[in-house]
Amino acid sequence: MISKYSLKLPKVIFGGEDPTEELVGVLENEGVKKAALFTDASLRKLGLVDPTLEACQKAGAEVTIIDNIPPEPTYGQVQEVVDQVAGESVDIVIAVGGGSVMDSAKLACVAAGADYTVHDLLTDPKRAKKQIKCVAVPTTAGTGAEATINAIVAVPEDEVKIGIVNDDMMPDYVLLDVRMVQNLPRSIAAATGVDAMCHAIECFTCVKANPFSDTFALEAFDLIVNNIERACDDKDAIDAKRAMQVAALYGGIAITASGTTAVHGLSYPLGGKYHVPHGVSNAILLSPVMHFNEPAIRDRLALAYDRAIRGGAETDEAKSAAVIERMDQIVEHLDIPKKLEELGVTDAPIDWLAEAGIQQQRLLSNNKREVTLEDARAIYQQII
Ligand SMILES: NC(=O)c1ccc[n+]([C@@H]2O[C@H](COP(=O)([O-])OP(=O)(O)OC[C@H]3O[C@@H](n4cnc5c(N)ncnc54)[C@H](O)[C@@H]3O)[C@@H](O)[C@H]2O)c1
Numbered sequence: 001m002i003s004k005y006s007l008k009l010p011k012v013i014f015g016g017e018d019p020t021e022e023l024v025g026v027l028e029n030e031g032v033k034k035a036a037l038f039t040d041a042s043l044r045k046l047g048l049v050d051p052t053l054e055a056c057q058k059a060g061a062e063v064t065i066i067d068n069i070p071p072e073p074t075y076g077q078v079q080e081v082v083d084q085v086a087g088e089s090v091d092i093v094i095a096v097g098g099g100s101v102m103d104s105a106k107l108a109c110v111a112a113g114a115d116y117t118v119h120d121l122l123t124d125p126k127r128a129k130k131q132i133k134c135v136a137v138p139t140t141a142g143t144g145a146e147a148t149i150n151a152i153v154a155v156p157e158d159e160v161k162i163g164i165v166n167d168d169m170m171p172d173y174v175l176l177d178v179r180m181v182q183n184l185p186r187s188i189a190a191a192t193g194v195d196a197m198c199h200a201i202e203c204f205t206c207v208k209a210n211p212f213s214d215t216f217a218l219e220a221f222d223l224i225v226n227n228i229e230r231a232c233d234d235k236d237a238i239d240a241k242r243a244m245q246v247a248a249l250y251g252g253i254a255i256t257a258s259g260t261t262a263v264h265g266l267s268y269p270l271g272g273k274y275h276v277p278h279g280v281s282n283a284i285l286l287s288p289v290m291h292f293n294e295p296a297i298r299d300r301l302a303l304a305y306d307r308a309i310r311g312g313a314e315t316d317e318a319k320s321a322a323v324i325e326r327m328d329q330i331v332e333h334l335d336i337p338k339k340l341e342e343l344g345v346t347d348a349p350i351d352w353l354a355e356a357g358i359q360q361q362r363l364l365s366n367n368k369r370e371v372t373l374e375d376a377r378a379i380y381q382q383i384i
């Protein structure tokens, strides 16, 4: 356990029933005259931005809608929307979307009008200073980006994804509105839900795990393991969907307090090279990495078992095996691909993947078991 740790949170997180009125209050208190609403065209079409537009109207705030944010954007695509925001004098950015939209909004809040670009932040994230306040309304459950200080962008020239990390990227306000995730398509609910499960178990087994992160990571893991299938399968299971939304937020808080490990680290080259959705690339790597880590994290997995699975296993070895098996079962049940081949990738260059994976030291250094180049190669070998 590390000796120094901290808990960083958004200023206010609103949950429960329809938070539109709370947003009106936020806009009024912040004296917002003009808001930029970040979203994507399909979410706009689905009407998911309507409650936010209604709140802006009630608060008398003018709105500029920016809906050209692609999934898993490159730093260049994010820069384009940053420039759009810089051209307008907005008082607040409201993100209604998944991790891609929220990360773009978080970057816009530190980069619009600043004397550095998003590209500059790739190598020097310390330069980021908040210029505009940020409201996050997540529509997936999810990345937890609403409660992290990270934004992830693709770097196409290197075929990888990179996380930009700075305290100033923590959103100021979060609105958890269950209507946002009520009609999530099953495949998106599954991939984003497994991403949240990875956040929980990785943060709980991270070298930086601490009492603050454990509280959120364990609760997230318990909520996810016991709700994810129903939330994905049953359109009317609002309680399970709400549990997933809360769990995703807790996963984000755990990331900020602790950190993800080799599942996320090794998944970045898959996302960067093959544009595999973030949750899918993590789901593919989850089982091989957990088996690799097991000897080093057995006691932690046993604790996760006691909290979330509560079956008849008695030894740490049996408990930790049961946790890994339960996570495998979830990925299988949710029909998420387990091999790159299922995604049409038949010629994965193992050497390139291992070299690119091992570069992800920001996350690999969080892993309880050291991952060497040979280890990375062996792990990738299992997913082709
Ligand atoms: N900042 C962080 O801490 C953090 C953590 C994890 C992941 N990420 C990043 O977040 C991105 C992934 O975000 P994501 O997994 O939320 O997916 P996403 O934001 O990329 O969205 C995926 C797709 O789902 C659709 N979608 C989203 N909500 C929907 C809804 N309610 N109904 C119907 N369709 C909906 C979107 O339109 C999009 O086409 C990646 O770039 C990843 O690297 C960031």
Ligand SMILES: [Zn+2]
Pocket (backbone or CB within 6 Å): 143, 195, 196, 198, 199, 264, 278, 282
């Ligand atoms: Zn993730």
